[in-house]
Each structure stands twice: as structure tokens, then as C-alpha cells.
Amino acid sequence: SQQGEEDPQALSIQEGENATMNCSYKTSINNLQWYRQNSGRGLVHLILIRSNEREKHSGRLRVTLDTSKKSSSLLITASRAADTASYFCATDSHGGGADGLTFGKGTHLIIQP
Amino acid sequence: KAGVTQTPRYLIKTRGQQVTLSCSPISGHRSVSWYQQTPGQGLQFLFEYFSETQRNKGNFPGRFSGRQFSNSRSEMNVSTLELGDSALYLCASSLRPGTDYEQYFGPGTRLTVT
Numbered sequence: 396s397q398q399g400e401e402d403p404q405a406l407s408i409q410e411g412e413n414a415t416m417n418c419s420y421k422t423s424i425n426n427l428q429w430y431r432q433n434s435g436r437g438l439v440h441l442i443l444i445r446s447n448e449r450e451k452h453s454g455r456l457r458v459t460l461d462t463s464k465k466s467s468s469l470l471i472t473a474s475r476a477a478d479t480a481s482y483f484c485a486t487d488s489h490g491g492g493a494d495g496l497t498f499g500k501g502t503h504l505i506i507q508p
Numbered sequence: 509k510a511g512v513t514q515t516p517r518y519l520i521k522t523r524g525q526q527v528t529l530s531c532s533p534i535s536g537h538r539s540v541s542w543y544q545q546t547p548g549q550g551l552q553f554l555f556e557y558f559s560e561t562q563r564n565k566g567n568f569p570g571r572f573s574g575r576q577f578s579n580s581r582s583e584m585n586v587s588t589l590e591l592g593d594s595a596l597y598l599c600a601s602s603l604r605p606g607t608d609y610e611q612y613f614g615p616g617t618r619l620t621v622t
Binding site for chain 2: 426436440443485487496497498
């Protein structure tokens with residue numbers, strides 16, 4: 396079953412604009428991760444944020460985590476055509492990842508040149 | 509450092525056949541996990557291996573099995589293939605077992621069952 400649910404399902408913006416994707420989950424977590432997937436290929440790890448962290452940055456990426464609302468957001472600033480991809484949030488299950496990572500269905504991001 | 513490699517990249521099989529997929533983790537990584545990705549169900553956890561032992565298994569029938577060798581390479585096997593097994597099968601490796609660590613994914617094996 397899906398723990399994380401991304402919103403929106405699809406997003407199309409102009410190059411240079413910022414893109415924000417949201418993820419909601421159902422049960423308590425130890426950490427939440429964001430991954431990117433280009434056109435049916437393997438996933439690339441972007442950021443891991445732990446349950447005791449509220450915000451994390453990596454280059455043009457900013458991730459926030461609100462455990463009280465069971466939600467996270469991924470912000471990509473100054474988007475580029477190469478950012479076109481599907482973005483997934485993934486959660487563990489509190490207690491050590493007994494069932495591996497649980498992925499949402501993803502947000503498909505299209506950057507228009 | 510070489511990334512995670514998966515072979516074969518593409519495979520076409522017939523219903524009822526069996527298939528074996530292979531995954532070589534990043535050098536030094538001893539944990540290997542497998543995921544199935546389909547348009548309908550998305551990404552779903554199959555199983556995780558660490559030090560040649562299966563640590564966790566997802567909610568898949570017994571037709572799905574795997575193993576890990578002493579060099580950390582892993583194989584997964586699907587017997588009696590069904591049309592619904594058509595999917596992208598992704599392997600991921602990490603330094604340690606569990607989900608507290610970054611997972612490095614391979615390019616996947618796209619399996620088509622006809």
C-alpha cells in the first residue's frame with residue numbers, strides 16, 4: 396500500500412520558475428527521502444530528512460518536514476529543462492524499515508524551455 | 509566508483525516461464541533491496557538482503573524469490589510468470605541494511621510477459 400502520496404500528480408512550469416511538490420504520509424516515520432526518476436530509469440536519491448529535522452537544503456533543492464501534519468515538501472528553485480522527471484517521496488516505517496521504503500506514486504514535473 | 513548494475517536491461521518472457529534477474533551493488537555495499545514498479549501499483553518493495561540473508565520481504569507471492577551471494581551480488585527469480593508481472597524491476601544497494609540510509613538504484617530490468 397502507498398504510504399506517501401505526492402501532490403500534484405503532474406506539474407508543468409516554465410524554465411527558471413520554482414517547482415513545489417508535496418508529500419503526505421500516514422504513519423510515524425524515522426525519515427523521509429526524496430528521489431528523482433528520469434523516464435523509466437533508475438531512481439536517483441536527492442535528500443534524506445530525519446524525523447527530528449524540519450528543513451534541509453541541497454543545492455537548488457529545499458525539503459521541509461512537518462511531522463505533526465505528516466507532510467513534506469520539495470522545492471526546486473530556478474528550474475532547468477534537465478529537472479524534467481518524476482519525483483517520489485519515500486518513507487520508512489517507524490521502527491527500522493521492516494518493509495523497505497514505501498513510495499508514493501510521484502509527481503511528474505515538466506519544465507518548459 | 510561504478511554504480512549499481514542490473515542485467516539484463518530488457519527481457520521478454522511468456523506466461524508460465526520463469527526468469528532470473530541479476531544485480532551487482534556498488535563496491536562495499538552489502539545491502540541489496542529489490543523493488544517492482546508498475547503504472548498501476550507504483551513502486552513496491554519486494555525484499556532486502558544483507559550478508560546473504562533475507563532481512564525483509566514485501567507483500568508478494570512465493571513465486572518471487574531471491575538470494576544474495578558472498579560478494580553481495582543478488583539475484584531475484586520469478587517463477588510461473590503471469591501477465592501482471594510485467595514491470596520495471598529495480599535493485600538498490602546501500603552501505604547498511606534498513607531504510608535509514610541512502611539507497612543507490614540501478615537502471616532496472618524491464619520485464620515484459622506475453
